[in-house]
Amino acid sequence: MPTTATLYYAPDGFDTGRAKLMGRHAAGEGMLGGLVRHAGFDRMVALCGSEADAAAFRAQVAGFDPAMPAETLGAAELPRLAETGCLMLPGPDLSGFAWRRRRESRQAAFSLTGITHTIASASAMDAIAGLLVAPVQPWDALVCTSSAVQGAVRRLFQGEAHYLARRLGASRIEGPALPVIPLGVDTTALAPDPAARAEWRARLRVSAQDILVLHHGRLSFHAKGHPLPMFLGLARAAAAAPAGARVVLLLSGWFADAHQRRAFTEMAKALAPGLAIRLVERPETGTTLRAAADLFTLLSDNVQESFGLAPVEALAAGLPVVGTDWDGLRDTVRHGVTGFRVPTLLAGPMDDLAARHDTGMDSYDSYIGGIAQFTAVDVGAAEAAFAALIGDAGLRARMAAAARADALARYDWAVVVRQYHALWAEQATLRRAGRGERAAPLRGEEPMPRRPDPGRLFADYPSGRLAPETRLVLAPGLADAAAALARVQALLAVTGIAARRELLPSTESFQMLLEGLEAGPATAGALLAGTPPGRAPRLHRALAWLVKVDVLRQARDAA
Template sequence: MPPPPSPPSAALLYAPDGYDTSRPRLMGRHAAGEGFLIGLVRHAGFERMVALTRGEADAEAFRRHVATLGAAAPAEAIPDNELQRLAGIGCLMLPGPGLGEHAWRRRRIGPATAWSLVGVTHTIASAGAMDSILDSLVAPVQPWDAIVCTSEPVRGAVRRLLEMQGGYLARRLGATRIEGPALPVIPLGVDCAALAPDPRARAEWRARLELREQDVAVLHHGRLSFHAKAHPLPMFLALGRAAAKAPPGARVVLILSGWFADETQRRAFHEQAKAVAPHLEICLVERPETGTTLRNAADIFTLLSDNVQESFGLAPVEALAAGLPVVGTDWDGLKDTIRHGETGYRVPTTLGGPMPDLAERHDAGFDSYDSFIAGVAQFTAVDVPAAEAAFAALIADPVMRRAMGAAARRDALARFDWPVVIGQWRALWAELARLRREARAERAAPLRGEARVPHRPDPSILFAHYPTRRLAPETRLMLPPGEDAAAVLVRLRAYAGLPGAAPRRDLLPSMDSIQAALEVLEQGPATAARLSAELQPLRAWRMNRSLAWLLKLDLLRLADG
């Protein structure tokens, strides 16, 4: 009998936007998010699926989403204002690399050893993504927190970013220790079973696209964007030349599959192909359905990425799982995923420079993010002769295509299938839990009496120089002369009914708590501490600060002047 499932060791920060692949402008992070949720549902072995959600609408969306994925375990949503419940789970998984906001929130409510925070990289090229990564150097991020990098090249870029900012902070502040989060490498996963080669789907798609059995179909699938994904000129040049040298009877067809952002992109692809590869046959399959089986029509997959927007490249991994050899660039995550000469070919790339002006213009707001990444891509070269040679070798040798495709499928099963990838996540959760258990103390733990979140301090402390005095626990209060508790209560109810008398009525104590305090004052002046002494801590907080509101309405007076 199999062992019982383990209790959850991680909860997911869930907002529907991060996991929706039905949207018209589908991005890699959406596909990665939903894929990860599918992997968790099917392979994590949780007794219950837990998400941290903001609002009941998101909670219901989470429960509905995991139900549609066939979750056997019940779904539970923790409201965002009950963050302390994460202590019973051990880890909060975030949909991006930013740990800072959640590290500060954790610090507000309890010990940092209560749970770990784990983010994950998607694109790291945007100013917002860079800032969220760098925030981990000043936020109370701990050694048992992590930013998961989806490839070694991404980890190298994240580490370089942290080291550069860390060096500045050390010189600026005289710091002797600059610590960031752990940076483990875990790739994105795919459902290899769903992507298995399907002869029936191959026959249907090739008939639909009018491809003969001897034709060689090369698939490019994803966003069709020259500025934000992969400039198509190197692909058109290399494939057009390789197609012209194809063996007799081997017609080469490029299947362009995906979605154009706008008409500018559509026109650019069309005109570039016509100008540099006029004899290359191109079949456009625009906006294929989610979960398309179109890969089965292809004999080769290609993505000649040249863009810093890219960080992993999920489509090439899906192609490997579908048993296709991949011609990709030696760039970002493709360095990790394509085994050169075994599962495909990696085409060399050359990055130009320097480009500090591009970073400066984007940072200052003169250039949009799209303009920034387009500029970097413009100065990134793809080795067209090497790409031509890779295409030509595969076009000419069907035996090699089949052998590489079989190796690609085996490699995907061994490295990128969701059970394998979720196993790496489970190992990470266990390691972070060990670090929490063995931790002697939180790094830079707050001192007694110190603001737990110094950049968002208690306003009654920050603005202590504004008033004449502060209402302190030892402040003595009394009823107005000539009034008893009942008379004050009558006035209180009358004032409370006036529009705007209590703009944040939700922050006030109950009327019963106020009445009890007034009855204490019938015996004579008393300190603020005495008036809340019988209340639970949270209710005492409410009473202590609300005494100032009662003073504002002249329902109480200061006993000492």
């Protein structure tokens, strides 16, 4: 199968070796690995902003599969995206490339496909709302990783569309398609591993009879999940555990700072003083750690969460999940089958939090922390879920088997990549149909109204403009084209004479222009007559530069 998509690659979106690891980094790395292994591409292709990024892409692809060819395109090669038909972006901002496509290519030359991660930040919300005024087309898509995120994106679209309709009288306001496709995981790497289980449990001083509950990810009370429901629910459930079974909570992950570490430590002492707790911090957060656990928990209460990759990794590892009935977990955890979803309650109104964040009075962390503070997780339901799994080994075994089977069927990258292939095929069908293009540029219209040709935008600045009818002549003292060309070459040898030398034409082109003036004054149009359309703008500008450096003058100034 030929390659059907190009990735926009910047290392930040695919790097899990960074100090401040976020879900989008793990998701990006996982998607790249999933495409290398399961997409059936004949080569991996990336659009890169620099040679350093291109080298990083080639190295990362080789790390997944040394035999996979890796091809990179430079920023100036956007039209070549038609070769694969789609540009995959690691975030929701399609606007910049939609405008570039309108300027540099046919709109139906290729599709754009973005993906949501967190959509709570101001920049993400601005990017999503901006899609309604950007030149996105029916063959473009913003992939939502969960149905909850899809609902939030639609609300952003609805609010922006209502404003545009009232402000501008717009009657047809359309964004990209919003398919729901989950993130995937490497189910082979996450398979239960009895040897790793024995090794980790020995290292953690956890016996075969103990019940180990794993919480993995960022340890953040304001940006991931407040630990109070987990500490209270587990401590109470642990008190009623079967005889001889000790409940141990394993916190695996990383603290953002000393304040988070102190908060988790103090809350654990205050809320669950009798609960056995282990802590494994980076770098010991490899996939084999999950093999040690008997169940997994993530009681997320944060709008920064949008999918929840860690619970899906836990399902793939054969762990029942106690999660919240919240965002992406509502799609991934099958209540009563692969685990339990704990009810959540969101307060309101919170317009003041939105306003404070918008004006810069509150940081992003303060904004999401404020929302989380007024989001409740049902502690009683969490306790009941923990108690059910702690007290019934048979239930744990049944849910573990169901969890693994569900991950294989729904979240293995091979399964997820097939959904992307179906999306790319649908986008290609729409492009080939060539109908329904929104706001196709008219002849002579600026393709990018906010970034127009500066020669037209600033037309009121100069005394006049170099037009086809402008008559030019060699400057006084220049007897012929040879003398004029010699002056050009001497000037170009002086530092600063031409700040952007690469924008000027070749010596041969200068000679051609100057020879056209040996017989006397000529118009700019006459000098460029017969020039191929692709070269004409460059030569037209060069005439103005020759006037700038006093090699040419306007004919009326010659005397």
